[in-house]
Amino acid sequence: MAIEINWIRDDASLARHCAEWQRLPYVVLDTEFVRVDTFYPLAGLVQVGDGSRAHLIDPLLIGDWSSFAALLENPAVVKVLHATSEDLEVFQRLAGALPVPLFDTQIAAAYLNLGFSMGYSRLVQELLGIELPKGETRSDWLQRPLSATQVSYAAEDVLHLAEVYQALQAKLPQDKNAWVLEDGAELVANQLRVTAPEDAYRDAKLAWKLAPAQLAVLRELCAWREREARTRNQPRNRVLRENSLWPLARYQPDNLVSLARIDDMHPKTVRQDGEFLLQLIKDAAATPPHSWPAPLPEPLPLEASALLKKLRAIGQREAERLDMAPELMLRKKTLEALLKSGFPNGPYQLPESLRGWRRELMGQALLDTLAGQPPGEQA
Template sequence: MAIDITWIRDDAELASYCAEWQRLPFVALDTEFMRVDTFYPKAGLIQVGDGKRAYLIDPLLIGDWAPFAALLENSAVLKVLHACSEDLEVFLRLTGALPQPLLDTQLAAGYLGIGYSMGYSRLVQSVLGIDLPKDETRSDWLQRPLTEMQVRYAAEDAQHLAELYAALAPRLVEPKLSWILEDGAELIANLRREVVPEELYREAKLAWKLSRAQLAVLRELCAWREIEARLRDMPRNRILREHSLWPLARFQPDNLVALARIDDMHPRTVRQDGNTLLKLIREAAETPPADWPEAIPEPLPPEASGLLKTLRAVGQAEAERLGMAPELMLRKKHLEALLKTGFPNGPYQLPDALKGWRRELMGQALLDTLAASNQ
């Protein structure tokens, strides 16, 4: 069946259609972008579906995104996306706005017990019985003109996403609908939270093995890498590879030969930024003890794994009762944070990260399970 496609190629058209979409109960949104050699995604196409037709917005021709930003932020219009974390970055970069309320159909499929982390094509096939054309996502979305296949692929995404939501909507009853929207709101809140470059060292692999003096060096390396990636609009690993961070902070090379011997150190990095890195390491190593970061807590010992499994079973039992994908219930990092509050002998307390419906539904059961395990 041919899809009705409307192209939007200037600011006036976009403003006019946005005014129409503001009156709808929902819009389906998708993006096509390129992000091979860049830090930020480069938008190639924005798709909107209203259930009747597919609208293709050419971002290379739009200068005023204010009407679209207003649509994204209109709380009366539900925004439907699929597996949307990268799409959200595109919207934020283009318009400065993020869609709310947000319903992710990949999440909805998990909540309805259809399947966890399902790809778009598989979900469309499963719910609508439609076979989508072969994947065009790897093609060049910044080229003009786009190929006929690209246009068809992009339009079908928007059209079928709207149909998918219409098919799932009758099954999305309370409390599950509120929970899905709560997860969407959390995704938005996390994206809005500014990444502070000086805090990134906490997430670095094996950071807990470093002394506080070495952490001072790691902190500067991670911050420098993040700031440079943004300034140069390049992927972080093109600036400095992830696996080089820890040995740099641990061994603190003081010349280019030693720097080149660091694990996973790319020769290009030594050539382009070697002297900068040596200076950064030298200066960070002189950080006075009063300014060293706090030590990073060790991961849980292997003997905690049995208890982790017992806690996960609490979530699995609830998932079974509710007909949901068990992976949606309790995140491993939240369970680990809970165990870290009192392992091995307690008392335990629920971590702040475990919040919302999961805390209300399972928080007490988790604490009771831990109390029983210590008797």
């Protein structure tokens, strides 16, 4: 059966279609992009499904994305995507907007205990009994013209995604549907949280091992790397490799020979930015103590692992009770943040990252377990 495809290749056509989509209860969305040598994804195609047709927007020909931004931000139209994290970056770059409300079919599948982080092809097979052809995700989506295989693949994606959404909606009870949308809102909120370059050092490997004077150097190195990656539109590791950051801050080389000997230091970095990096390290090392960052918290000790296991078991029990994928329940980072708030003797505080239905259902049980009483019993 031939697929009906509608190409959108100019601003007026996009505005006209967006006005029509604004009246729908939902639209399905997908993107194809290239991200090999760049910091930002390069959009090659945006697909929109209205439940019956596939619309392919050529981003190389669109100059005005305001109508599409209005559609993304319309709270009356549910935006349906699958495994949406990188798509959000594409929408933010193209339209300066993010999809709300967002229904991620991969998350919905986990709420129905079909599987966690389920691939799109497998979900289509599971719900629709359709075996999709091998994907074109690694092909060149910036080439023009696109191949017939690429076009067919992109169009089929949104046509089947609409059917997947309808099948999931038929199975999802009202509370779980609300939770899927809650998690979608969290994905959007995370995309909007931009870490300041000056705070990037907090996420560097082994940063907790450094003294405040060394952290001052690491802070400047990470901030420079973050800004340069964005300015040059290159991956962070192309600017300065992750594994070089800690030894640079620890040993603080003062000449090009020493710099070149740093772990995982790329020769091109030494040639292109070596002198600058040496000066940056020297200047950062000379900053007064009052401007140094505070020491970073150490990882949890081994003796916390038994307690971590107990806390994870609370999520496991709730997952079984609700017939959901256990990975949905309590994220490891959340449990570690909870333990770090008071380990080993308390008192403990629920972290800000434990929000919504998870906090409501499991927050008190977590605190009770840490206080040494069985979940649900009053002190």
